[in-house]
Amino acid sequence: MITIIRNPDGSIKTWSEFSDNAAALLPGESLETVNTTFNEYSRRFTLSCAGHSGETLRFPCASGDLTVEVRCPGESTASLEINGVVETLPLIDGQAALLLSTEVPGTFVLKPADTARYCPAGQAILVIEVV
Amino acid sequence: MAGVIKSDGRFVLQPDPALTTRAQHASDTALLKRELTPPELRGLLERILQRLEAFES
Numbered sequence: 001m002i003t004i005i006r007n008p009d010g011s012i013k014t015w016s017e018f019s020d021n022a023a024a025l026l027p028g029e030s031l032e033t034v035n036t037t038f039n040e041y042s043r044r045f046t047l048s049c050a051g052h053s054g055e056t057l058r059f060p061c062a063s064g065d066l067t068v069e070v071r072c073p074g075e076s077t078a079s080l081e082i083n084g085v086v087e088t089l090p091l092i093d094g095q096a097a098l099l100l101s102t103e104v105p106g107t108f109v110l111k112p113a114d115t116a117r118y119c120p121a122g123q124a125i126l127v128i129e130v131v
Numbered sequence: 132m133a134g135v136i137k138s139d140g141r142f143v144l145q146p147d148p149a150l151t152t153r154a155q156h157a158s159d160t161a162l163l164k165r166e167l168t169p170p171e172l173r174g175l176l177e178r179i180l181q182r183l184e185a186f187e188s
Contacts, residue, residue, distance in 0.1 A: 100142050
């Protein structure tokens with residue numbers, strides 16, 4: 001059993017295995033419980049690049065295209081936000097991939113577009129710095 | 132956060148003006164060793180203002 005804390009707008013703020021989070025709620029936030037495990041819940045939507053997930057990655061500029069793998073088990077599509085641009089990918093066996101260019105220096109921030117369904121934290125957010 | 136565009140199936144970052152001007156730091160510093168023309172001075176001031184704006188935001 002896990003508990004989920006939602007922001008006033010319905011997006012997921014965080015989740016945990018603890019059930020006594022009510023005292024941590026800020027005004028407007030809500031709490032709900034889901035009958036699953038922490039690991040199972042965290043693997044509903046994951047992003048990875050070069051085998052890394054849930055961390056900030058850094059690649060040299062002009063080092064070739066980067067492949068980001070999206071895993072969303074049991075779903076046929078996955079929508080993610082890339083620096084504010086929403087992209088919906090068809091999934092095969094719950095997986096898809098997209099390419100990022102390293103031609104221009106800067107920072108890519110990838111996260112789920114539907115933050116009411118998936119929490120943009122942990123393995124569901126990927127920050128890639130091109131330097 | 133820099134914008135992105137999709138081109139040839141890849142997501143490409145839009146150049147960040149602050150990073151672009153920062154890349155000119157060495158050449159801008161070299162400019163100061165000689166007399167500047169009005170367009171050079173204007174360009175230098177524009178780059179300083181762009182970096183200052185990025186720093187403040």
